[in-house]
Amino acid sequence: MTKLTFSLILLFPIFLITGNFLVNFFYISISILSVLNFNKKDDFFRSNIFYLLVFFLIYLSINLLFSINFSNSYPRVIKFLLIILFIKEIFCFNNKKEIYFEKIIKFWTILYIIVTIDIVFELIFGFNTLGFKSYLDGRIASFFGDELVVGTFYHFFSLIILSYFIKNKYPNLLIISLIIAIISISFMIGERANFIKLFFSILLFSFLILEINLIKKAGLVCLTLLIISGIFYSNDSLKKRYYNQISIIYSIDGLKKYFKESQYGAHQITAYEIFKDNVLFGVGLKNFREESKKSIYENPDYYKTNQRQSTHPHQIHLEILSELGLLGYIFFLILIFYSIIFSAKNYFIERNPYQISALIYILSCLIPLMPSGSLFSTFFGGIFWFSFGLMISFNKHLKLKV
Numbered sequence: 130m131t132k133l134t135f136s137l138i139l140l141f142p143i144f145l146i147t148g149n150f151l152v153n154f155f156y157i158s159i160s161i162l163s164v165l166n167f168n169k170k171d172d173f174f175r176s177n178i179f180y181l182l183v184f185f186l187i188y189l190s191i192n193l194l195f196s197i198n199f200s201n202s203y204p205r206v207i208k209f210l211l212i213i214l215f216i217k218e219i220f221c222f223n224n225k226k227e228i229y230f231e232k233i234i235k236f237w238t239i240l241y242i243i244v245t246i247d248i249v250f251e252l253i254f255g256f257n258t259l260g261f262k263s264y265l266d267g268r269i270a271s272f273f274g275d276e277l278v279v280g281t282f283y284h285f286f287s288l289i290i291l292s293y294f295i296k297n298k299y300p301n302l303l304i305i306s307l308i309i310a311i312i313s314i315s316f317m318i319g320e321r322a323n324f325i326k327l328f329f330s331i332l333l334f335s336f337l338i339l340e341i342n343l344i345k346k347a348g349l350v351c352l353t354l355l356i357i358s359g360i361f362y363s364n365d366s367l368k369k370r371y372y373n374q375i376s377i378i379y380s381i382d383g384l385k386k387y388f389k390e391s392q393y394g395a396h397q398i399t400a401y402e403i404f405k406d407n408v409l410f411g412v413g414l415k416n417f418r419e420e421s422k423k424s425i426y427e428n429p430d431y432y433k434t435n436q437r438q439s440t441h442p443h444q445i446h447l448e449i450l451s452e453l454g455l456l457g458y459i460f461f462l463i464l465i466f467y468s469i470i471f472s473a474k475n476y477f478i479e480r481n482p483y484q485i486s487a488l489i490y491i492l493s494c495l496i497p498l499m500p501s502g503s504l505f506s507t508f509f510g511g512i513f514w515f516s517f518g519l520m521i522s523f524n525k526h527l528k529l530k531v
Contacts, residue, residue, distance in 0.1 A: 131229075134162050134222045139233050141515065142240050145282060146272045149507040156511070160211040163218035173220045178471065178521055181464040182213045188460050189414065192453055196413025197420065205414040205505050212514050219518035230483070234293045241286050245314065247271050248279065252317055267366035268319040278508055280320030284327045285490055285512050287311045288334060292482035301341055308335060309353050316357050317364070321371060322500040326493040333489050338482055393443055393500045399426045400442035400451040411454035414505065417441050420451075441503040445494060448504060465491065468521055475524045487520035 137158055144151040173179055189206045196202040223230050248271050251257040263270040263277060271279040291311070294304050308331055315327045336346055361367060399421045403412060412420045420426075422438040442448050449458045469488055476485050494501055494513055502509020 131222070134159065134166075134218060135229050135233070137162075138219070138222070139236055142237055142282070142286065145508065145511070146244075148276075152507045152511050156208075156211050156215055159218050160214035163214035163221075166218065166221065168221075171217075171221050173217050176521075176524075178464075178468050179217075181467060182216065185460050185464050186210060186213060188457055189453070192410055192413060192457060195407075195410035195454075197416050198413060201415040201419065202413040208505060216514060216518035216521070219515065220522040223519065223522035231293075234289065234483075237286065238290055238293060241290050244271060244279070244282070244286075248283070248314060248318060263319075265319075269317070276508070277320070278502075280315065280318045280323030280327075281502065281509055281512060283311075283315055283318060284323050284330065284493070285516060287315070287327065288330055288486035288490055289483065291331070291334065292486040295338060295482045301339070304339065305341075305349055308349065309356060312353050313356055313360060316360060317367065319367060326496065326499065329496065330489045330493045333492075334486060337485060395437040396421075396439050396442045397444050397447050397498070398428070399437040400444065400447035402426055403451040404447070404454070407451070407454060409454045409456055411450065411452045411457060414452050417448065417451050441506070443500045443502075444498065445501050445504055446497060465495070465517075468517065472520045472524055479523060481523045484520055484523035487516045490516045491520060 137155055141155060144155045186206070186209055189209055193199060193202055193206060247257050248269055251261075251263075251269050251271060256262040257271050259272065261270045261272070261274045264275065265277065268277050269279055270277060273279050273282070291304070291307065294307060312328055312331060315324045318324070332350065335349065339346065341349075361371060400417060403417065403420050403426070418438065418440050421442075426437060442451060446458070449461050453461070469491060472484060472488050476488065491513070504510050504513060
């Protein structure tokens, strides 16, 4: 069973690249292995985090009673059950077989380099090595084709690969060069929200874990900003893409203009209005898409109000508030922040770079008002909960018992 789990985790980035079908196959396979490997003596079942996951699942089940469309919501409750099993298997595998994880990271590093080369190829030639081309000016598609999500992939795996180089004590000069290259490439991918998240993540990661003095860390930040500025002013597509958004946000009443003039703003304002109308329980999982198209949420004060309808609000906090209500939001925050604090305490004992990289990724996804994928989606949700499982799997030096 361990070899099967090893093989599936090894192939996780390939599944992400090839599409939702194989990612769902990954979830289901890992969940089945989790059941087959069940052992009630596993530390996972004696942890507060396990109980918080179960309490959240119970709330999701109760919330079905308040869903405006039961048939939309109940598959996501089942999916969260699979997520718990999936987290349990990652926890147990990595907690007992950490040496295997090092082998996995070596393979992931090769894939990461291939994706990076493909991104650079597309930046230079306008299409990737397979001939895919982004349908949006200033955005990179890479191997993901029409799904412009390479920035999310690059964000998560950049942190993991950096952790590998630090854990194996590569020279600081190489690591610093890698950090500058990662941030620069993320900027050129053209996904503004993911660039900000990655920049925040690597900044925090560097200050916590990089073994150089504070002056050198400040110099690293300044040098990186200088390089990004050079890229910005030399590339018209990127200049247009970033400048338009920045000029709105940092103008007088910038945040108000952002909500008025952007499609993401329309999604988020609509989600907030749905929450106000359904404060305690929301409208049910996967029902933003149903509720947002109702004419009561049309607001002529917002220029993109006719584009307010979407599969989700593109913002984690507003997704939970609108679909699960205030009670669901409180349960979610308790689960996530208890797990983050618990894992952070363990990190400062163990100093495992993989744990802090997963923790920082989770934190970056929770930046308020920052656009994101859906917490229950196959791609973004898959990476988020995988990162969560990875984060808690290194908790070995604190008591896990309730």
